[in-house]
Structure formats: C-alpha cells, structure tokens
Amino acid sequence: MTLNEFFEQNGNKTIEIQDDGTIKVLEEKGPWKPECEEKYCTIYGCGSVETFKWVDCLMDDLRKEMGNVFQTKAEAERMVHRLKARKKFLDAGGHEGVERYFDLQPPTKPVWHIYPTGCGYLRTEKKSGVTAFDIWFESEDDVQKAIDSLTDDEKAALCWIGEER
Structure with a gap:
C-alpha cells in the first residue's frame, strides 16, 4: 500500500513509519483534561494560582x-510569567498582530521579532511576515528594551519548550 492509498482509506491522520516499513497511526492527544475528582491548577485575574x-x-x-x-502549579506559574512578559513586550513598544503591520509602507517591510530558544535565551531577528499572534517591533532598540524589561523568571518561561530536564 502506498502512502496516498493509506491516506485515502484512513484520512489525514498523524503517522510514524517504523524501521520495518510499517505504518503506525499516532494518537491525537489534544490538551490535558483532568479526570473527575482530579486536582488541577488555574490562574486568577491577579496572577495567583489556585x-x-x-x-x-x-x-x-x-x-x-x-x-x-x-x-x-509550576505550569500555571510559568504561564503567569509568559503573560507578564507579553505585557512588557507591548509596553516596550511592541505591536500585536497584523493590523498595525499593514499601516507600514511597504507592506512587506521587515520588522523585529523575539524568538525563544530551547537553550534558555531569547534571539532577535529582522524578517518580513507577521501572524495574528505575533508581537513585533519596528526597531532593534525597542526589541532590546523589551528583553531588558524581563525578569529571569519571565525569560525562563518564554524559553521553556517542554518537560523539565
């Protein structure tokens, strides 16, 4: 069976091709949901975790x-730090989404972005293209101002990419 035949029969499921050439359909997990009576954490408006x-x-x-x-609780606290960092980016001259981007001339003008890395630091890059959830900056000075405004916890939360090492 070819991959095209597999997808025609099974739909567009996520797969993994095994060493022996067989196809394994991977489960789509989706976001975590607690079982009944299981504990979970949530963030209140003031940033406290309950x-x-x-x-x-x-x-x-x-x-x-x-x-x-x-x-x-650690996951919830990490999200609090990410939300605080996002606010600081906007306060430091960052623009959110594509609306303001199209006010610039020409429409494909490169703008500055901050990218977290898995190595625990923030990287900056000037590039064209903005997505709806991007925060971007018109100048390198604004980018540096935003990075300098972050606490170590906020930087760590932005750079976190998964399980603790």
Missing part, C-alpha cells in the same frame, strides 16, 4: 475552554 478538584461543573468547563487548566 488548585481545584475537577467536578465537571460549568466553571471547570469554562476554565478549560479558556486554556486556564494546568496539570501542575
């Missing part, structure tokens, strides 16, 4: 829908 038991009520569902359900 722990609740999942009871499948409206509040649990609303928190989950907003992406405000975390498996551990």
